[in-house]
Amino acid sequence: MTRLASWVAVIGLSALLAVTGLTILEIVLRSGPVNNLRAGWPGLDDGLRTAGMDGLSDIYGPLAIIAVAACFPAMLANRAAITVRFVADALPWRLREALRLLGDLSLLAMFGLMAWWVSLYTLDLWRSGETTWLIELPRWPAWAVASGCLWISVLVQCGIIAEQAARSFAASEPPPLVIETVE
Amino acid sequence: MSLVAVGILGLIALLAIIMLGVPIAAAMAAVGVIGTLMMSPGASVFSLFGTATVQALSSQDLIVIPLFILMGGFAIVAGLSSEIYRLAHAWIGHLKGGLALTTIAACAAFGAICGSSVATTATMVQVALPEMRRRGYSDALIAGSIAGGGTLGSLIPPSVIMVVYAILTQQNVLDLFRAAIIPGLVAVLLYFIAVRIFLLRNPGDGIPMPRAPWSERFAALGYARLTLAVAVVMLGGIYSGIFTVNEGAAVGVALVFATCLIRQRLTRANFADTLRRAAANIAMIYLILIGAEIYKSFLTLTGLPAATVAWVGGLDLPPIAIVAVVIVLYLALGCVFDAMAAMILTMPFVFPLVVGQLGYDPVWWGIMNVMIIEIGMITPPVGINLFVLAGMRPDLKLREIYRGITPFILVDLLRIVIFLLFPGLMLVFV
Amino acid sequence: QDATDTLKYSSFLPATTVNNAQSAPALIKEAATRSDGALKIELYPGGSLVSGGEVQLKLVQDGVADLAEVPLPYTPGRIEGLDVFELPNLAQSNSDGSLASLKLIADGKIKGIDDLVTVGVLQSGPYFIHTKDKIESLADLRGKKLRVSGQTQAQIVSRLGAVPVSNIPATGLAENVSRGLIDGALVDTGNLYNFGVGDLLKYHVTNLPLGNFAVLFPMTKTRYDGLSDKSKAAMDQLAGEWFTTELGKNMDAQTAAVTEKLKAAGDHVFVELSAEDLAKANEVLAQVTEAWVQKGDGRQEILDAAKAALAE
Ligand code: NA
Ligand code: NA
Numbered sequence: 001m002t003r004l005a006s007w008v009a010v011i012g013l014s015a016l017l018a019v020t021g022l023t024i025l026e027i028v029l030r031s032g033p034v035n036n037l038r039a040g041w042p043g044l045d046d047g048l049r050t051a052g053m054d055g056l057s058d059i060y061g062p063l064a065i066i067a068v069a070a071c072f073p074a075m076l077a078n079r080a081a082i083t084v085r086f087v088a089d090a091l092p093w094r095l096r097e098a099l100r101l102l103g104d105l106s107l108l109a110m111f112g113l114m115a116w117w118v119s120l121y122t123l124d125l126w127r128s129g130e131t132t133w134l135i136e137l138p139r140w141p142a143w144a145v146a147s148g149c150l151w152i153s154v155l156v157q158c159g160i161i162a163e164q165a166a167r168s169f170a171a172s173e174p175p176p177l178v179i180e181t182v183e
Numbered sequence: 184m185s186l187v188a189v190g191i192l193g194l195i196a197l198l199a200i201i202m203l204g205v206p207i208a209a210a211m212a213a214v215g216v217i218g219t220l221m222m223s224p225g226a227s228v229f230s231l232f233g234t235a236t237v238q239a240l241s242s243q244d245l246i247v248i249p250l251f252i253l254m255g256g257f258a259i260v261a262g263l264s265s266e267i268y269r270l271a272h273a274w275i276g277h278l279k280g281g282l283a284l285t286t287i288a289a290c291a292a293f294g295a296i297c298g299s300s301v302a303t304t305a306t307m308v309q310v311a312l313p314e315m316r317r318r319g320y321s322d323a324l325i326a327g328s329i330a331g332g333g334t335l336g337s338l339i340p341p342s343v344i345m346v347v348y349a350i351l352t353q354q355n356v357l358d359l360f361r362a363a364i365i366p367g368l369v370a371v372l373l374y375f376i377a378v379r380i381f382l383l384r385n386p387g388d389g390i391p392m393p394r395a396p397w398s399e400r401f402a403a404l405g406y407a408r409l410t411l412a413v414a415v416v417m418l419g420g421i422y423s424g425i426f427t428v429n430e431g432a433a434v435g436v437a438l439v440f441a442t443c444l445i446r447q448r449l450t451r452a453n454f455a456d457t458l459r460r461a462a463a464n465i466a467m468i469y470l471i472l473i474g475a476e477i478y479k480s481f482l483t484l485t486g487l488p489a490a491t492v493a494w495v496g497g498l499d500l501p502p503i504a505i506v507a508v509v510i511v512l513y514l515a516l517g518c519v520f521d522a523m524a525a526m527i528l529t530m531p532f533v534f535p536l537v538v539g540q541l542g543y544d545p546v547w548w549g550i551m552n553v554m555i556i557e558i559g560m561i562t563p564p565v566g567i568n569l570f571v572l573a574g575m576r577p578d579l580k581l582r583e584i585y586r587g588i589t590p591f592i593l594v595d596l597l598r599i600v601i602f603l604l605f606p607g608l609m610l611v612f613v
Numbered sequence: 614q615d616a617t618d619t620l621k622y623s624s625f626l627p628a629t630t631v632n633n634a635q636s637a638p639a640l641i642k643e644a645a646t647r648s649d650g651a652l653k654i655e656l657y658p659g660g661s662l663v664s665g666g667e668v669q670l671k672l673v674q675d676g677v678a679d680l681a682e683v684p685l686p687y688t689p690g691r692i693e694g695l696d697v698f699e700l701p702n703l704a705q706s707n708s709d710g711s712l713a714s715l716k717l718i719a720d721g722k723i724k725g726i727d728d729l730v731t732v733g734v735l736q737s738g739p740y741f742i743h744t745k746d747k748i749e750s751l752a753d754l755r756g757k758k759l760r761v762s763g764q765t766q767a768q769i770v771s772r773l774g775a776v777p778v779s780n781i782p783a784t785g786l787a788e789n790v791s792r793g794l795i796d797g798a799l800v801d802t803g804n805l806y807n808f809g810v811g812d813l814l815k816y817h818v819t820n821l822p823l824g825n826f827a828v829l830f831p832m833t834k835t836r837y838d839g840l841s842d843k844s845k846a847a848m849d850q851l852a853g854e855w856f857t858t859e860l861g862k863n864m865d866a867q868t869a870a871v872t873e874k875l876k877a878a879g880d881h882v883f884v885e886l887s888a889e890d891l892a893k894a895n896e897v898l899a900q901v902t903e904a905w906v907q908k909g910d911g912r913q914e915i916l917d918a919a920k921a922a923l924a925e
Contacts, residue, residue: 009462010455016249017440023433027426030776035756039774057780065240068249068469074459075466081206082467082521086564088204099204106209110232113212114473117233121671128725131690134764134779139690146240227676231663234672238665243782353627353659355788424792427781476663480677483661 001159005073008152012070019060019067026056058132062142069146072111072153076160079177081107097168104164108157115150122147186222190487193218197478207524208474215477222484228477235476239469243429244350248343249465250432251298254439255306255336256457258296260449261442263410264306266403267292268314273403277394280378282320283328286311287374290332291367294339295414296435298346299464300522300560303336304329304568308575321388322579324381327587330568331374334557334595337522339367340418341432343468344523344556348549351530352538356428357421358546361612366550366602373594381590413438468523475527488531492540502541503603509533510555510599517559521567525556546613547606551599558595561588616653618844620832623678625666628658630807632682632735632828635863640733640856648847652840654680670831673729679836680732685827686763694723695827697912697919698736699765700905701898702822704923707803707868708861710736710825713922715857722918729831732848733856737801737864738825740766742773743814744797745790747882751890760786760798762826765901769823770799772897786810799823803868805875817875818884821894830856 028034029048038045075081088099125140132139167174184192197214201207212232219228239245258264271288278284289311290303297303307329315325337344340360349356382389395403413435421431443449482488495505516525533552538545560568569584602609622641624633637656644652662678663669667687672678685692686699695714697703704710714734717723742748744757755774760781761767767777778795787809789795797814805811832852840848875881886894906912 006455006459010458013249013253013458013462016253017436020250020433020437020440023430024437026780027430027434030758030778032756035776039755045771061241061243064246064249068240068246068465071249071462071466072470074462075464075470078459078463080463080467081208082471082524083204083206084201084519084521084565085204086519087202096204102203103205103209106205106213110209110212110470110474113229113232114236117230118236121233121237124671129690130688133686133689133762134767136689136764143237150236230671230675230677234663234668234675234677237671238663238668241667242665243780353784355785357788357792422792424789424794427785427789427794429780480662483657 001156002077004152005077005156008070008149009074012067012149015063015070016067019063022056022060022063029056058134058137061132062137062139065142066145066149069149072149073156076107076111076153076156079160093173094168097164097170097174101161101164101168104157104161108154108161111150111153111157115147115154118143118150119147186485187487187490189218189222190482190485190490193481193485194487202519206470207521207528208470211471211474211478211528215474215479215481218481219484228480231477231480232473235473238476239473242350244346245469245472247341247346247356247429247432248298248468249461250429250436251341251343251346252302252461252464253458254432254436255297255299255302256461257436257439257443258293258410258413259306259309260453260457261409261439261446262448263296263407263413263439263442264289264293264310266407267410268307268310270403270407272314272392273395273400276392279391280324280382280389281392282311282315282318283324283378283382283389284375286315286325286328287332287335287371287378290329290335291339291371292410292414294336294367295341295418296410296439297336298341298343300334300337300344300557301567301571302464304333304571305575307333308572312576315389318392319390321385321587322583323385323587324378324388325587326569326572326579326584327381327589327591328374328378330561330566330572330584330588331377331591331595333568333571334560335367335370335374337553337557337560338363338370340364341435342553344526344553345549347468347472347523348526348530348552351527352534352545352549354545354549358613359549361422362546362550362609363553364612365609366554366598369598369601370554370595373598374591377590377594381587409442413442471524471527475530479531482531488535491532492535495536496540502543505541506537506543506603509537510551510603513552513555514558514562517556518562519565520556520559521565522556522560525559526552544606544610547602547609550609551602554595554599554602558592558599561592561595615650617651617841618653620652620654620679620836621662621677622654622656622680623660623662623669623672624656624658624682625660625664625669625684626658626682628656630658631803631863631867632860633658636733636856636860639859639863640851643851643855644844644847647850648843652844652847670829673831673833676833676836680830680832683829683831685829689764692723692725692829693909694915695734695736695829696765697905697915698738698827699763699824700902700916701769701824702895703919704736704739704825705822706739706861707735707737707801707825707864708858709923710738711857711861712854713919713925714827715853716922716925717915717918719853720918722915726829726831728834729829730834730837730852731829732832732852733830733860735828735830735857735860735864736825737804737828739822740799740801740824740826741822742797742818743800743802743805743810744816745814746796746816748816748818748884751886751894757796758794760789760795762799765824765905766799768901768904769898772901773894783808787813790814801826801868803864803871805871811871811875812878815880816882816884818886820885820891823898830860 088096122143130139193214200210216228268289271285345359417435420426641654666684669681670683673681698710757775759770759775761777770777790813
């Protein structure tokens with residue numbers, strides 16, 4: 001499960017790295033020299049326009065949506081959601097573990113609702129044929145991928161909950177959780 | 184029950200379940216949904232989980248957050264942090280308490296390419312701690328200078344938390360970055376002073392290094408040139424109008440990533456590891472923003488923020504006294520809350536009060552807000568920077584960490600007072 | 614009398630815009646008066662209910678809000694037809710575009726709007742070119758970086774020889790002008806000060822209107838049908854022509870006020886393109902219109918209908 005989450009994150013954030021490349025391309029395209037080239041060479045101007053080069057930002061919008069959505073499973077797998085723990089940590093171990101289970105369940109509910117409603121939104125986009133602003137790409141595919149990432153998050157969180165349930169109902173105090181410090 | 188009463192009840196419930204260890208984002212969402220349903224049973228609220236997610240993920244403003252986080256991650260892989268450390272060491276290592284000063288200066292320089300206080304702390308634990316240990320610095324001074332210096336990661340632009348403030352309050356990010364310049368310099372200066380005072384009282388805790396020869400100083404400068412170049416291209420490009428803030432962040436990531444490639448520092452393992460860590464951080468911020476959006480909707484419907492503003496505005500107190508009270512409350516909140524969470528949670532109440540009602544400058548308050556909640560990162564019992572230190576180096580004793588961090592907290596408070604009394608000082612470059 | 618119906622009216626824009634500071638309060642007041650207090654409308658500006666322009670229609674459809682300010686260009690393809698007014702040289706003011714849009718809706722020309730009741734519609738604009746540095750003719754536009762919103766504007770700008778910059782939100786306009794990232798923008802003149810560029814952009818082309826921006830103020834049919842008789846009677850009087858007129862009128866007044874303010878400032882230059890330049894511009898802009906018409910079935914019909922409605 002952790003490996004699945006890692007893979008999703010790696011693929012998603014690689015997409016974001018690709019976005020940085022596109023951004024630089026966009027900066028270059030609107031720069032003075034390129035602009036002069038386009039002015040003196042109408043063929044290039046038309047070519048760039050029909051190639052959708054004035055609408056590059058329409059490509060990185062969807063990529064960014066996917067990139068961020070792909071981060072959620074890794075956060076859950078690392079138990080990295082911001083949580084105040086010091087009160088619970090001062091309690092007897094079974095109560096402490098039970099409260100953690102409660103926290104994990106609440107996260108599951110949240111991600112379940114997010115996944116469900118974003119999936120509905122995706123369907124709605126698909127039916128209505130909504131597009132991006134500049135080059136009129138359909139909007140639903142990016143959200144379909146985002147929904148997929150959210151459903152994977154639900155799956156990952158189920159795994160975390162199984163683990164936490166085992167800790168809560170253990171016969172004796174389980175060893176402390178090794179939660180990697182997230183920098 | 185009046186709506187405002189429901190709002191107050193909701194706030195109490197929120198704090199209670201957060202204290203029980205429910206993740207803050209989920210707690211805000213739950214209170215938002217249940218509270219709204221209490222006010223109008225059958226209200227359509229669950230769709231907000233979709234709307235808030237869609238809104239956050241498609242926001243063009245928020246996208247600089249993943250970028251600044253990625254840049255910090257790859258800067259470590261590229262070895263930029265250790266070069267900055269070497270540079271600082273060569274130039275100021277010979278002063279009294281030299282390595283502690285070096286650590287602080289390196290934190291400040293790293294802060295110019297890294298957007299977060301936690302990332303800066305975690306980086307400096309790896310770079311500075313072994314060096315300081317080897318030269319016999321006390322654990323207290325090591326911990327204090329790393330955890331305190333780490334807050335410079337958020338205070339010196341670029342800064343993720345300033346971006347969040349700018350988005351939530353519809354301010355210009357660049358104005359905030361510019362306004363942070365003087366407070367950032369003052370912070371470094373005051374930390375230097377804190378080190379000197381600490382050493383006056385505990386002379387055995389850190390010894391000066393021999394003065395580095397000029398050849399080493401320039402060699403170190405040469406080694407750090409790439410970091411300096413990245414910071415200059417990115418921040419220079421942003422301020423001079425070659426790119427937007429988003430584009431500047433993207434250019435920064437691309438440059439740092441290219442450095443990793445050119446230096447052949449990238450392995451499959453550290454690439455995946457960097458992305459995985461970045462992902463956890465990015466998602467954690469987005470999730471709390473999504474939870475906050477759902478909670479905000481409920482809070483708006485109760486009218487509690489407006490009522491609070493009206494109530495405090497009716498108090499017969501001068502504005503500066505009210506702001507001082509707000510600051511003290513934040514310091515208390517910062518003891519138990521993460522900085523980002525504290526800011527997002529309080530924004531609907533505090534911003535309309537301080538800026539709308541009392542008429543303070545929104546940019547000034549943004550930097551004050553960041554400085555105040557960053558103190559929370561180094562105050563016990565919940566100080567994230569301290570946790571990072573203790574988590575990465577379990578051999579550091581908490582008692583030593585607390586002893587070392589105290590002078591840094593004290594000068595932080597002094598800095599807050601300075602900019603509270605002289606707000607104009609901050610806005611020179613804005 | 615106590616209200617029998619309370620409508621939550623969401624706007625993602627600040628409380629200070631003309632729509633939120635004048636038109637919405639007028640609607641709220643009239644609704645209360647004409648329904649004898651039965652219909653209460655509560656305005657939630659600044660995205661205080663939920664922020665973000667692209668989700669406002671969804672808020673109404675989900676029932677989180679009952680009425681919202683929906684910027685149609687943020688969700689292209691969802692409601693089709695009103696984008697015709699983004700074409701250059703059509704609407705000449707806020708009001709005429711808005712009322713013409715209302716007519717297109719009433720005549721059933723607009724797709725994707727069947728389950729909605731149009732409380733009001735605004736064609737904000739027209740947009741004109743405003744720049745920081747001196748321009749006197751079309752030739753001076755060559756290479757100028759102009760902020761655009763949407764595809765049609767991007768095409769317009771690039772056909773005129775300037776460089777469209779499309780990834781800057783309206784809130785980032787002032788910042789990016791002052792840093793020199795962009796040299797100007799296509800802006801609805803009335804909004805120059807709202808976007809903080811009233812003192813930054815000093816050259817204003819006044820005789821080349823470059824299209825409007827469609828904003829819809831919808832309720833769902835279901836919510837409308839659920840209103841009490843008294844509320845519905847009031848809503849019937851206000852929805853459509855009354856509110857649309859109010860929206861257009863207040864925006865036009867703002868445009869006039871801003872123009873006066875610019876004139877009074879003394880250092881602003883109002884640029885009239887020469888007849889020759891206008892002819893040249895209209896020639897290339899006709900290509901933009903042509904490209905828009907070619908893109909979908911029935912678009913020529915909508916364009917003709919829009920022209921006819923404007924002529925009325
Ligand atoms: Na920073
Ligand atoms: Na703290």
